[in-house]
Amino acid sequence: DIQMTQSPSSLSASVGDRVTITCRASQDISNYLAWFQQRPGKAPKSLIFGASSLQSGVPSRFGGSGSGTDFTLIISSLQPEDFATYYCQQYYSYPRTFGQGTRLEL
């Protein structure tokens, strides 16, 4: 199985901050990388696919980059509704695997 490792595990930030979350795959996954946001008590929401393509309706302050084994999620200017947990997932091979999550706190 491909192991996905996110860093940091938690992050404190303020409204208006620029935030970067990283995700590393244990082997080359090309750009088959997705990012999800999960607010407490809610279902995850799909943010990014193909490492850098925004899902429909996702604000442009979210951005993704990377290829191969190293990937980044950037939130350019944090809004109050962005405080949540973020997960990366590889869909290059089966079984699909997730990172352990990054909790973004105020």
Added chain:
Amino acid sequence: QVQLQQWGAGLLKPSETLSLTCAVYGGSFSGYSWGWIRQPPGKGLEWIGEINHSGGTNYNPSLKSRVSILVDTSKNQFSLKVTSVTAADTAVYYCARGRRSGDSTAVDSWGQGALATVTS
């Protein structure tokens, strides 16, 4: 805008079978993959498996012998069964749609989640 509405699970005893169904509203059923993901209380996400547009299935090896995913195209629904449940299967279960991305599929829509609690 597609919506995934799921039901089932609830309270189960060890060794029983967990059953969930997910209905798809407002979008095409064909051309997508349909899958299940779970989340134990306070923990991260675990991929369970999926069925593709051709009816082929892929399951997590950690669950493979106990899991089955079926599709009912006449109802725009798909289902999950997990047999011989234990306390380790206690989790919120999410259904999800996978949309074509390169040579694979990426999840773009999620159900609201359903809690399954296994206790004697």
